Amino acid sequence: MIKFFRKIRQRLLTQNQFSKYLIYAVGEIVLVVIGILIALQINNWNTAKVQERQRQNFLTDLGEEIRKTQQNDFNPFTIYSQYFLEMDSILELIQENRLNEAEYRANEDLLLPMFSSKHTGILRENVNYLTLENGNNILKIRSEFPEKYEHLLYLLKAYQDGFEIWKTQTQETFEEQKSFRSFMQNEYEWFYPLDSIDISKAIDFSINNKNYRSRVEVYRRNFAYIIRALSRVRNYQVFIMAEIERLSGGSTADIKRVIEEFDFLPMETVSCDDNSTELKPAEFQFNIIYNSTKQPFKVHRLNSSYKPFESFDIAPNQIMGFGQSVGMLFQVEMNGACYKRFKVIPDGYLLIE
Incomplete structure (x- = not known):
């Protein structure tokens, strides 16, 4: 091809057609530039396609990560919600002093429930089950995502903030529990009831100590804050999943299906x-x-x-x-x-x- 164009230029020169030679040379340069621009544009399109595939892979990984938090044996949403309903009803009875001695003796779970091993375990479970590593990775390179991903980035940041609030509230409640436990251990020798005498003292304390009922009220309120924060985190997971489906070209029916997967x-x-x-x-x-x-x-x-x-x-x-x-x-x-x-x-x- 190069030899072909060179022969044309040489013929024009030998024929003393210099003006035509210049026009032809300029035209040839223009064609070369256009060819380069087309090649660059094709390369940009290919690069954009590769980058979009990478972004879609990020979304796929993020969706799978969220689904795993729902399917995990330790699903905080399920465990906390079920436990809260059970625990809150007990704390309400204690706070309002609606339990008598016979009821305490019939069900030892009513006695100082805030300090049960099950309750302590709930507060100490690894909250990192809800960490979205793929979401955090996306936020680290958020500048590489075009405008159509703006709402997803907003949701991921909101999820991240809500997750940190939940972690903080859970940790603060756990520390308050530890402090109250330490107080009880120092003040009351029967704190870990081992015999019928200790149990009788613990029951008398639960019924007659107003300070205890006040602490139960505060603790109940703090535990409600944990559940509220956790519910918000869960909701943001659903928002994110629905937005991923939308960005992936899902239909209205697909988006409804994703939302209802989370029991909405x-x-x-x-x-x-x-x-x-x-x-x-x-x-x-x-x-x-x-x-x-x-x-x-x-x-x-x-x-x-x-x-x-x-x-x-x-x-x-x-x-x-x-x-x-x-x-x-x-x-x-x-x-x-x-x-x-x-x-x-x-x-x-x-x-x-």
């Missing part, structure tokens, strides 16, 4: 005209909201008087996590009017379609 259920749809049903707010939690349509919507949190007190916009094909009290309402607005209302349920998701 769709919120109940209620009429926009119903302003008479009594709303009773319960626990506060974060919910998944997915706009599967091609248009943006405004979503309002409603108070018990059916009035919006906080609003936010959700873009087309966007997945968000937003908080509201169980038993209250989200209202989706379109063209300035109520489009749909959804009643918040525990572990519920809202799908706009």
